[in-house]
Amino acid sequence: MNETGRPQDFPLSNPRADRVRDVAKLAGRPARLKRGQFLAEGPQAVGEALALHQKRIAAGEPGIVREVFASGACLDRHPELEKLAEGTNARLATDDVLAAMADTVNPQGIIAVCTFLDVSLEEVLDAAPKLIAVLCQVRDPGNAGTVLRAADAAGADAVVLTGSSVDIYNPKAVRSTAGSLFHLPIVLGADVAELVARCKERGIGVLAADGYGQLNLDRLQDENAARRLGASAAESAYALEKPTAWLFGNEAQGLSEDEIALADHRVAVPVYGEAESLNLGTAATVCLYASARSQQAP
Amino acid sequence: MNETGRPQDFPLSNPRADRVRDVAKLAGRPARLKRGQFLAEGPQAVGEALALHQKRIAAGEPGIVREVFASGACLDRHPELEKLAEGTNARLATDDVLAAMADTVNPQGIIAVCTFLDVSLEEVLDAAPKLIAVLCQVRDPGNAGTVLRAADAAGADAVVLTGSSVDIYNPKAVRSTAGSLFHLPIVLGADVAELVARCKERGIGVLAADGYGQLNLDRLQDENAARRLGASAAESAYALEKPTAWLFGNEAQGLSEDEIALADHRVAVPVYGEAESLNLGTAATVCLYASARSQQAP
Numbered sequence: 001m002n003e004t005g006r007p008q009d010f011p012l013s014n015p016r017a018d019r020v021r022d023v024a025k026l027a028g029r030p031a032r033l034k035r036g037q038f039l040a041e042g043p044q045a046v047g048e049a050l051a052l053h054q055k056r057i058a059a060g061e062p063g064i065v066r067e068v069f070a071s072g073a074c075l076d077r078h079p080e081l082e083k084l085a086e087g088t089n090a091r092l093a094t095d096d097v098l099a100a101m102a103d104t105v106n107p108q109g110i111i112a113v114c115t116f117l118d119v120s121l122e123e124v125l126d127a128a129p130k131l132i133a134v135l136c137q138v139r140d141p142g143n144a145g146t147v148l149r150a151a152d153a154a155g156a157d158a159v160v161l162t163g164s165s166v167d168i169y170n171p172k173a174v175r176s177t178a179g180s181l182f183h184l185p186i187v188l189g190a191d192v193a194e195l196v197a198r199c200k201e202r203g204i205g206v207l208a209a210d211g212y213g214q215l216n217l218d219r220l221q222d223e224n225a226a227r228r229l230g231a232s233a234a235e236s237a238y239a240l241e242k243p244t245a246w247l248f249g250n251e252a253q254g255l256s257e258d259e260i261a262l263a264d265h266r267v268a269v270p271v272y273g274e275a276e277s278l279n280l281g282t283a284a285t286v287c288l289y290a291s292a293r294s295q296q297a298p
Numbered sequence: 299m300n301e302t303g304r305p306q307d308f309p310l311s312n313p314r315a316d317r318v319r320d321v322a323k324l325a326g327r328p329a330r331l332k333r334g335q336f337l338a339e340g341p342q343a344v345g346e347a348l349a350l351h352q353k354r355i356a357a358g359e360p361g362i363v364r365e366v367f368a369s370g371a372c373l374d375r376h377p378e379l380e381k382l383a384e385g386t387n388a389r390l391a392t393d394d395v396l397a398a399m400a401d402t403v404n405p406q407g408i409i410a411v412c413t414f415l416d417v418s419l420e421e422v423l424d425a426a427p428k429l430i431a432v433l434c435q436v437r438d439p440g441n442a443g444t445v446l447r448a449a450d451a452a453g454a455d456a457v458v459l460t461g462s463s464v465d466i467y468n469p470k471a472v473r474s475t476a477g478s479l480f481h482l483p484i485v486l487g488a489d490v491a492e493l494v495a496r497c498k499e500r501g502i503g504v505l506a507a508d509g510y511g512q513l514n515l516d517r518l519q520d521e522n523a524a525r526r527l528g529a530s531a532a533e534s535a536y537a538l539e540k541p542t543a544w545l546f547g548n549e550a551q552g553l554s555e556d557e558i559a560l561a562d563h564r565v566a567v568p569v570y571g572e573a574e575s576l577n578l579g580t581a582a583t584v585c586l587y588a589s590a591r592s593q594q595a596p
Contacts, residue, residue, distance in 0.1 A: 044574075146577060146579075146580065149573055149576070149577060149580075150573075150576060150580050151571075152571040152572060152573035153567075153569045153570065153571055153573035153575070153576050153580075154570055154571065155569075155570025155571040156571065178573070178574065178575075178577070179573075179574065180571075180572070180573050183571060183572040183573065184571065184572070218587075218590075218591045218594070221591070222523065222591075222595065225520065225523040225524075225527065226523075226527050226529075229523065229524050229527055229529035229530075230529060231524075231527035231528055231529045232527075269451075269587075270594075271451045271453075272451065272452055272453025272590050272594060273449075273450040273451055273452065273453040273454065273478075273481060273482065274450060274478070274481040274482070275447055275448075275450035275451040275476070275477075275478050275481065276342075276476065276477065277451070277476075278447070278448060278451050278583065279444060279447060279476070279579075281444075281577075281579060281580055282444065282447075282448050282451075282579055282580055282583035285576065285580035285583055285584060286583060286584060286587055289516075289567075289584055292516075292570050293516045293519070293520075296516070296570060297520065
């Protein structure tokens with residue numbers, strides 16, 4: 001920051017500059033993998049990235065925001081971002097430069113280059129997680145981001161993506177998380193069989209979300225509520241308050257038979273109408289909230 | 299159908315023919331409104347459209363499929379569609395023609411021209427509905443379709459869109475419903491105030507889904523479960539098994555204060571993590587399933 005309170009008043013103005021192109025390349029996977037960096041676009045995502053960055057710096061850990069580029073108009077509309085960007089490598093840029101850097105048609109005036117956030121499975125498991133969402137072969141970036149956002153809302157402790165899933169650092173996936181990517185630990189490139197074995201070692205139950213599952217999620221919730229409220233002494237088929245990893249499958253095919261066979265139970269969200277199924281994001285939300293409700297109940 | 303079992307073996311092959319252009323125009327709202335017709339694309343949507351068409355014809359009602367265009371390869375993969383299309387105005391078409399007709403890059407070999415399906419609010423209310431999803435100022439076709447699909451899965455009796463909402467006959471909205479558009483009655487162009495007044499006259503409770511709502515949906519479900527299971531004699535703030543219309547708002551702004559004021563209660567899906575909120579599709583799913591669970595409970 002300089003004395004006017006603005007990151008270097010002289011804005012980047014050449015959309016064809018190498019520096020601008022380097023940022024734009026992060027919309028592609030090869031550049032992301034090579035540099036270990038990805039893009040956050042728009043005030044919400046950049047705000048969450050900066051908040052996490054400052055929290056880490058304050059804790060003596062490495063930050064996660066490498067560069068911020070913003071228009072003056074955006075900083076006028078969002079003065080909180082200017083404050084959050086203090087001490088970071090922030091620059092003003094013209095709308096042309098921001099448009100050239102961004103994956104979106106409308107980058108909303110601010111872009112940050114962030115370093116990869118993913119952690120190891122070991123790190124997640126060592127923190128004694130109660131709720132984990134596992135995405136197996138999920139292909140659509142919007143779906144992956146939606147599930148990550150729902151996992152965050154349900155208070156999940158981590159999201160794990162298998163090696164065959166979409167890249168969560170894809171700009172569309174980052175957008176769909178609505179900032180949740182910066183809220184909870186993510187593990188990438190996991191092997192489902194290994195993950196399940198590690199969960200079981202630590203007493204974490206594994207449920208496969210599967211439209212053809214033999215356990216009905218609503219009945220399971222009723223059984224759990226009855227037991228919790230003392231209205232029934234019967235054990236439910238699965239105690240939802242238990243630490244749980246939910247496996248969610250590919251949007252078109254669901255989980256493979258091999259993946260399902262790894263789980264303790266296959267659980268279906270019941271369909272009361274004529275729909276063939278729910279879509280991935282909505283089904284995952286109902287499952288994660290069922291666990292959260294039981295885990296959070298007094 | 300001719301004797302070879304194929305709708306007119308000689309396929310439409312000129313992608314620039316007037317007939318082809320007329321179909322393609324239905325991707326735009328003016329042509330849809332003028333003709334009262336819309337497009338269903340792909341085997342799933344066309345299959346559901348044809349199933350509804352045949353059901354209506356069998357009941358002595360007017361059908362809803364005006365024309366079907368399919369490639370021979372698609373009918374080879376989906377012989378059930380050929381059977382469903384019997385008696386309809388079906389034609390073979392080349393891939394070029396189908397691509398020219400379709401809104402999607404990949405129309406999956408089959409397209410149907412359907413007549414508008416929406417019914418009047420009166421017709422819906424006369425059928426004594428137990429669960430209605432109301433979309434207020436929802437702008438994104440994908441979101442509208444996702445909520446409609448979730449409403450179908452939750453066994454809702456109808457979906458109502460206000461006049462300020464996106465056109466549900468938009469091809470992207472139709473796709474997002476995954477066939478559910480053909481499963482339950484829809485009402486278009488509703489006025490929220492009038493709708494709420496009519497619901498209240500008939501004893502249908504009105505809940506506003508609102509992140510800032512004073513009622514917590516999970517607590518409400520627990521209270522209802524406790525009462526249902528005899529673990530508590532206390533009245534819950536709202537009996538979820540009651541016939542209910544849920545109001546869902548715009549994806550960015552939520553419901554307006556005026557809309558919220560019309561409802562009996564404003565209800566929030568609790569956020570247990572750091573996410574600011576759920577997205578519209580996932581929040582609506584959790585709300586509709588909460589009602590469905592209570593309504594379906596023994």
